[in-house]
Amino acid sequence: MKRVFSGIQPTGNIHLGNYLGALRQFVDLQKDNECIYCIVDMHAITVPKDPEVLKKSIMDVAALYLALGIDPEKSIVFIQSDVPGHAELSWMLTCSSYTGELSRMTQFKQKSKMQESAPTGLFMYPVLMAADILLYDTEVVPVGDDQKQHIELTRDLAKRVNGKYGEDTFVIPEGRYMKSGARIMSLDDPSSKMSKSAENEYSRIQLLDSPSKIKKSIMRATTDSEGVIRYDQEKQPGIANLLNIYSACTNKPVDEIVKDYDGKGYGALKKDLVDVLVENLTPVQERFAEIRNSDELPKILAAGAEKANAIAEKTIKRVKDNFGLGNRF
Numbered sequence: 001m002k003r004v005f006s007g008i009q010p011t012g013n014i015h016l017g018n019y020l021g022a023l024r025q026f027v028d029l030q031k032d033n034e035c036i037y038c039i040v041d042m043h044a045i046t047v048p049k050d051p052e053v054l055k056k057s058i059m060d061v062a063a064l065y066l067a068l069g070i071d072p073e074k075s076i077v078f079i080q081s082d083v084p085g086h087a088e089l090s091w092m093l094t095c096s097s098y099t100g101e102l103s104r105m106t107q108f109k110q111k112s113k114m115q116e117s118a119p120t121g122l123f124m125y126p127v128l129m130a131a132d133i134l135l136y137d138t139e140v141v142p143v144g145d146d147q148k149q150h151i152e153l154t155r156d157l158a159k160r161v162n163g164k165y166g167e168d169t170f171v172i173p174e175g176r177y178m179k180s181g182a183r184i185m186s187l188d189d190p191s192s193k194m195s196k197s198a199e200n201e202y203s204r205i206q207l208l209d210s211p212s213k214i215k216k217s218i219m220r221a222t223t224d225s226e227g228v229i230r231y232d233q234e235k236q237p238g239i240a241n242l243l244n245i246y247s248a249c250t251n252k253p254v255d256e257i258v259k260d261y262d263g264k265g266y267g268a269l270k271k272d273l274v275d276v277l278v279e280n281l282t283p284v285q286e287r288f289a290e291i292r293n294s295d296e297l298p299k300i301l302a303a304g305a306e307k308a309n310a311i312a313e314k315t316i317k318r319v320k321d322n323f324g325l326g327n328r329f
């Protein structure tokens with residue numbers, strides 16, 4: 001039984017990459033672990049957000065968590081900003097982080113490149129993420145492999161603080177990455193990862209997409225002119241991505257799928273993949289519609305925040321003790 005923590009940003013457009021890379025593990029891990037799943041709304045405001053849109057996205061992600069099979073009886077589900085410890089611990093960690101290491105974060109470099117002047121929140125993003133994880137004495141963090149660098153930073157910060165303030169300050173967490181689905185690529189450009197923010201909506205399959213949108217996106221997915229179905233990430237990255245998605249959704253090894261399509265064209269693979277996706281997503285969408293409109297959802301989140309806060313308060317007390325902070329005379 002291990003303590004598991006992970007989070008998803010409420011930025012809408014939860015897609016197949018989020019599901020296959022991260023959310024799927026969340027569901028599996030609840031069987032024999034103590035899991036805490038967070039909607040990281042304070043991370044979402046590192047880029048400007050319309051408050052009304054943010055409110056809706058938070059509830060959408062919460063409903064999706066439950067629709068995908070996260071069970072609030074077994075796992076804690078809550079909203080980050082409902083637990084003040086995240087912001088508190090984030091500051092305490094900030095004071096042990098270096099501007100040099102934060103400037104080297106790939107996600108920061110990419111996101112700040114897109115803006116004229118980078119907001120400080122974007123720079124501090126990984127420190128807040130480290131606080132999320134360390135606040136719960138987390139042992140395992142299930143994420144997609146684009147988060148590896150942030151997990152390593154979290155471990156470095158925890159070890160550095162433990163060295164300064166005592167080895168009992170933080171538990172050192174480990175990342176957990178899926179073997180298949182760890183990196184789902186964009187459908188229109190298989191050299192970049194499927195992302196919530198890409199302009200072309202057909203570059204991703206969103207979990208709430210209609211069958212016709214799924215069909216359109218898959219049928220126009222970029223392939224190549226080889227015309228033979230093989231798994232070759234270098235020469236046929238588009239087909240390799242479709243095979244990865246197919247394999248992750250059916251639990252069938254890629255080799256077997258390649259054999260099944262021996263002598264068939266890309267059209268056949270795409271058509272069947274559309275069916276696989278629609279079959280996988282329809283039940284999730286039905287559960288989502290039920291949960292999203294129920295009165296239970298806000299209650300589940302409030303109960304989750306209370307449980308999370310009880311754990312967080314203990315950690316904050318321990319860290320403040322070790323740091324010498326607060327009224328202790």
Ligand code: AMP
Pocket residue numbers: 007008009016017018019020021022023142143144145146147181182183184185193194195196
């Ligand atoms: P985000 O969309 O950045 O909030 O990411 C939520 C989770 O989904 C994280 O664990 C990411 O690592 C994972 N993730 C995001 N995009 C992809 C992708 N294209 N393939 C696999 N995992 C992803």
Ligand code: TRP
Pocket residue numbers: 005006007008009040043128129132133141142143147150
């Ligand atoms: N940075 C993560 C992402 O973009 C989201 C996140 C924030 C997270 N805090 C976390 C993931 C803590 C795992 C644990 O995907």
